[in-house]
Amino acid sequence: MGTITQANKADLGVNDSIINLLVGWIFLEFRLFPSTYMQLCKTEKVNHQIKGNRFLRRFHMSHGGAMYTVVTYCPFSSFAQRESLSYPLYFPRRGIRKIIHRHKALIVASTSSTAIEGRNITCSVLTSKRRLVPILKDCSLKVPIGELWMLLGPNGCGKSTLLKVLAGLLNPSSGTVYVNGTKSFVFQNPDHQVVMPTVEADVAFGLGKFNLPLDEVRSRVSSALDAVGMLKYSQRPVQTLSGGQKQRVAIAGALAEACNVLLLDELTTFLDENDQIGVIKAVRDCIIKSGDIAALWVTHRLDELEYADGAICMENGQIVMQGSVSTVLRFIKDEQATYFE
Numbered sequence: 001m002g003t004i005t006q007a008n009k010a011d012l013g014v015n016d017s018i019i020n021l022l023v024g025w026i027f028l029e030f031r032l033f034p035s036t037y038m039q040l041c042k043t044e045k046v047n048h049q050i051k052g053n054r055f056l057r058r059f060h061m062s063h064g065g066a067m068y069t070v071v072t073y074c075p076f077s078s079f080a081q082r083e084s085l086s087y088p089l090y091f092p093r094r095g096i097r098k099i100i101h102r103h104k105a106l107i108v109a110s111t112s113s114t115a116i117e118g119r120n121i122t123c124s125v126l127t128s129k130r131r132l133v134p135i136l137k138d139c140s141l142k143v144p145i146g147e148l149w150m151l152l153g154p155n156g157c158g159k160s161t162l163l164k165v166l167a168g169l170l171n172p173s174s175g176t177v178y179v180n181g182t183k184s185f186v187f188q189n190p191d192h193q194v195v196m197p198t199v200e201a202d203v204a205f206g207l208g209k210f211n212l213p214l215d216e217v218r219s220r221v222s223s224a225l226d227a228v229g230m231l232k233y234s235q236r237p238v239q240t241l242s243g244g245q246k247q248r249v250a251i252a253g254a255l256a257e258a259c260n261v262l263l264l265d266e267l268t269t270f271l272d273e274n275d276q277i278g279v280i281k282a283v284r285d286c287i288i289k290s291g292d293i294a295a296l297w298v299t300h301r302l303d304e305l306e307y308a309d310g311a312i313c314m315e316n317g318q319i320v321m322q323g324s325v326s327t328v329l330r331f332i333k334d335e336q337a338t339y340f341e
């Protein structure tokens, strides 16, 4: 699979005004007939490919509690290149090419006080050159119910891969994963997840699959937005929100589905300091208020540890330390001191 280059774009040479008309039509159709579109709840684009005059995307999605890897195509290649990057869910049902893989369901929790448990997880990926690369090596971890834990480590050490294994987006090569109750994955880039026209509609979007009465939907949406401090924005068009506000809407979507486990992948990467603290406090408050939600938060920022109940530190595909924040912080500081000696 290749990435899109300027050369690819130029090759297609489709007239701009035709594209604009098509884009307008597709959005109008989406708004008038949303049921003709596949309900994708949370997605992450994996990669893109141009094939003939088609534009293919392969991405993960969660729908109805199950995780899938899906390939879609859009015959309007130029539209797809220009617009789908910011509106990844606006793909008509007929554009679904195939669901390549329904990921295995995860097993229920091991002990009543544990929200997430991984035992001896190893995970290897097959590269495009058909080479098997080991990413995770014998990782074991435990996150208790009602706590916010951070997953730290240098770039490329395997944090996101571990989170995807816990979410069921990637199957481990060996080992076991236990998740107590329902889980929700929030991706790094809120533009990949916040897709409906208004804040309220976006939070309600994932509830469609439960067939709830309207009152129940309204009440869940309000409490989820309230929990992340976004209730007063419920009617706001999503494109007017800041990055941090969008990220909170994405978290509200996960909370509205009444999930027990939040898997959060570097939510604060694109945020400034104010939004960073706002988002982390929103998650922290939800966990404290609910008492039975647990979260595993991937981050690079040591200052975020202040809000955590515990932490896990990874290096080179392995978990090298886990426990209380002070223990993990001491370990990291010692490692840094050794590095500079």
Ligand SMILES: Nc1ncnc2c1ncn2[C@@H]1O[C@H](COP(=O)(O)OP(=O)(O)OP(=O)(O)O)[C@@H](O)[C@H]1O
Binding pocket: 125, 126, 127, 133, 135, 153, 154, 155, 156, 157, 158, 159, 160, 161, 162
């Ligand atoms: N599909 C893949 N093919 C080849 N290598 C991969 C694949 N997926 C992940 N990797 C490699 O696995 C390693 C771990 O990746 P991962 O994204 O989990 O790291 P990370 O700790 O989350 O990094 P970062 O902090 O930079 O986001 C990296 O070296 C990455 O290049």
